[in-house]
Amino acid sequence: MSDNAILCDIGFIGLGVMGKNLALNLADNGYTIAAFDLDTEKVASAIKQDELERGDNPQRIFPCTSYTELLSKLTSPHLVILSVPAGRPVDDVCHKLIDAGIQADDIVVDTGNSLWTDTVEREKNFEGNFLFFSTAVSGGEVGARFGASLMPSGDRYAWTRIAPMFKAIAAKVDDATGKPIERHEPGNPVIEGEPCATYIGETGSGHYVKMVHNGIEYADMQLICEAYNIMRTGLNMTPVEIAAIFRKWNEGELHSYLIEISAEVLEHIDPDTNQPLVDIILDKAGQKGTGLWTAVSSLQIGAPSPTITSAVYARALSTLKGERVVASKVLAGPDLSEFNLDKDEVISQLHDALYCSKICAYAQGFQLMSMAGKEHGWNLDFAGIAKIWRAGCIIRAVFLQSITKAYERDEELSNLLIDPFFAGQIAKYQTNWRRTVANSSLMGIPVGAFSSALAYYDSYRSETLPANLLQGQRDFFGAHTFERADKTDGKMYHVEWSQAARPIVKV
Template sequence: MTVARIGIYGLGTMGSALALNMAEHGIDVAISNREVPRINAFMDASGDLSKRLHPHETLAGFVAGLEVPRLVLFMIPSGDAMDEMITRIAPLLDHGDMIIDAGNADFHATRRRAADLARQKLHFVGMGVSGGEQGARHGPSMMVGGSDHSWQQLAPVLSSIAARFRGDPCVALLGPDGAGHFVKTVHNGIEYADMQLIAELHSLLRYGMAWTPPEVADLFTVWNDGPLQSYLVGITANILRASDPDTGHPMIDVIKDSAGQKGTGRWTVIEALCLGQSATMIEAAVAARSWSSEKDTRQTAETVLGGARLGVSLSAETLADAFLAARILAHAQGFRLLSEASDHYDWQLDLARIAEIWRAGCIIRSALLDDIAAAFHDTPKHGELILAPVIAERLGHAIPALRETVAAAVHAGHAVPALSAALAWYDSMRQGFGTANIIQAQRDVFGRHGFQRLGQSGVHHGPWWD
């Protein structure tokens, strides 16, 4: 029996694509799946690559078909399903073998599983995979969390199948235990914000400036050839050119305006708050998706409250600069969260390297990430992306356009929660003296919480009770 270098359990969209990617790169892969008929169907559809794929209907046979030390990659739903499979497979493994969870897992669960399996002398890796089906099949971006020993075993396999940016594989060991899954969670949070920004700009162009979908598509195509180049901008241009084969209408106009979500954006917001941060742009994007699900309520409110949106007059150049400013700020909030988590969990995340492995393969890949990586290599003041000279300069040029765009949208009644959150955060961060003195005084009045005085140490109280 052929001994495979790695095993993949779970032949859904992503697992199947990863297995084919590995096989295409000359790696022998053992495969298995809970539903056995799926195994045979996958083998039949694999063509010439099937010679590198080795199917197993039983878990015992799957484990026996792996080279030692064994590498077992699970691409299954996170949560209870992963815990169940660990319980089933761990007794079949030997000391030094490795379990890899490549799903979108809660990093807290990854940390727990890593600690539990370490006591059994098994390695556990939490690996974020971005790029969707096409990325997994032809080159994803992968964010690995685990031990140095695990990385030494995994690196040859993962580096061979990863996306490449100017020859550099978009995969890296980012830290121990849950680091990889946490970085993937924040990646998805930034993805939420980027998607919402594009949606808001599309809405302004369509309903504020009366552009047709093909006209918006042409603008996005122009943007995709310059500093705003990104995977999401590119696919949105293609979306806006598509026609519904049933009605002949623009495809975008027959899609219900109610967005789904699988939870990773919400996880990002929750973890930001737990760490004393606030990723307001990601929160705005999550909120917008939640509000979108209330279709019936919104339709009623349109009648009761009035839903008219007035026209806006904004140039394409202004919108482009507003988009650039907002995208920079969304990434800055995400990287602030990564930095805070790195300190809290002692992960020692390399922010520049994270930006580098996001430059190809993943959903948020864009030209901007090259600049972000360079900015972090130069170690900006306080570790803040917005304080890096090149980024601060770009913001200085683009913020007036963001301000003009948000003002016009608000005046005309257009909902732009993510664009508004970007501007509010930027203005908050650039004020050396803000508004919290009032809040501290209020807290002292009703709860005697005390406050710090400017230029004096210790805790002080006001004369409210004299």
């Protein structure tokens, strides 16, 4: 049978690293793909990879040279998946598909890292031309190829049509243990276990949840980096020694993908210098925006997320390398030789600090999603979200099994910190957490994420905060008014401060 006679299940546009691997994942799960990219070499690369992996089996990915040809090779109604850079490229492709003759009941799925508000606008803009749907994807190159965490949102009818496909290519977990079921073998996908793909909700909610996932990822990574820095600077440990500690931690409560890969990074030797590669990598960190978007959203909504925000600031500070080099020669810090630390004790304290801070980072992320859901009318299932993050995504960790159970116990849980399990865990480990923050401060080792997480915890558990004085200040210079603690009617009061007069009700 010739290529022209074959009708494919899915049209795929964008064959970069993520797109190519998603297409191969789909092919492994029995779907035929009509593939297009403006860069014909990327299409050729996907075709070649398909040939190598399928052996003598029938062709699964078919090249297209235009949008019109791509649509002509698809079964009707058409399903087209986009894996193109976020922003204008998504809109450009959608308009090209309209020009090529896409129909109103066809579905176009954006799998890129789009800003959630852009997704909402696109659904409105393209209504009547086709069904615009979005599926946020986490897991990087390997996740795309062998099973990612997928966060779909949008038209419910579209979801019923594409759910079997996404559940097939998603990462899988053993639901009893919460641990990933992984098999990185082309042509032999994991079909057992629970898929890490569930309908998130209305348009934009999936990309919002993915945005918060990335914000938590920023915090988790920064916390690990601060733990590394304490061992490297405060204990003068080598990268290989620190890697061994991380591997040990990975056997318990801190078991996660990020701890695992951190150990691998620390063990890697640079072939050019024969030195630990981590010592050769320049200490300037980049970002693609999702952490920043999370921080901005938390400020806009009023959901306190200081550890996530601190992680974003840490990356910003890292980019000031030139200034930091100058400042290091001008600004004084403590003399580390004065500290006589017990290595094993510090490492034990650090483990507990990382665990408690991680709990707070996730608590902030889930509270942000909860407040955003209420503001935008999204009925988010937090147990379901925790479940699909147990495998495939960057923040996958055994820790998420406990979060799943917390929200299964109480669907209306306002904050993870007050769940009995997590409240008990922090009560058990908080002393070492406090010692880590205190000792790091005394030694002059920056721990913005650790300390912000601790301040968040102490603020959240405080019945009374100094915001009463703050409200008095605001009323003094701006007549902003305040509520009274001895009144329950919600009325606002104001003081004529210059006359020291008694409070009067401000109507």
